[in-house]
Amino acid sequence: MRRIAFVKAWIFATALLASVPARAEIRIIQSPGGEVGPFLDLFEKVRESGDRVVIDGPCLSACTLVLSIVPRERICVTKRAVLGFHAARSVDRRGLFYAEPEASEAVLAAYPGPVRDWISRRGGLTSRLLLLKGRDLAAIYPRCR
Template identity: 85%
Template sequence: MHITTIVKAWALAAVMFAATPAAAEIRIIQSPGGQVGTFLDLFEKVRESGERVVIDGPCLSACTLVLSIVPGERICVTKRAALGFHAARSVDRRGRFYAEPEASEAVLQAYPGPVRDWISRHGGLTSRLLVLKGRDLAAIFSRCR
């Protein structure tokens, strides 16, 4: 898939990011998350493209699935990077959220070991947002050059 197509897909997912074709990278500038399926499809395409992912701002909720799909050696973080994790949840027909414990466990197990360990040390996946940033994040992922 060409980088322009990926950019359009990100825009449809309500994600702010930038693509630098010359550097063959995807830069996540800000993502509040969204529907899991959209992110899974997108990150599969990014993985297949061979492009590097630069996390350069908040990557929250479903956006963190990038860690499960794109190889870790192709992910780097800047000083502005922050990863936000919470338990999986769905919305019923009335617009009410409800917990999805099996999905939460599946997502947790898909994250790289050091991320799983960090989440566990900070109380696990719950309705509360856990934010991984700064030194803790730099201890897990390489800094972008």
């Protein structure tokens, strides 16, 4: 089910990118995350486009890579924005998750300093989902106008 939700989100985001002119606004309304590769590709295209990113709902897991790829001055958040962080993990052929500590370290290092500090103050990236929202989020990223 989670895979289907990711595929739907990816198809929607890809269609959205293909249909908007340069210097548009990309709005993240709800993303549960998913495989890292497609998100890296998508956010690289957004960065190259010069578009602004509006986080307007949950942006969880791999979706938070937007913070590492799109320049901070082109990201804003609404009151509905929630960023969810956890340690990197992979799935084996039997569907079992296993930790990827090196990948977690690389992801944490790639986040902007204030985000990295917020995560570190809460114990770092673990299997537990850390939610950055409200005043804490607004202290790091500007509210959208």
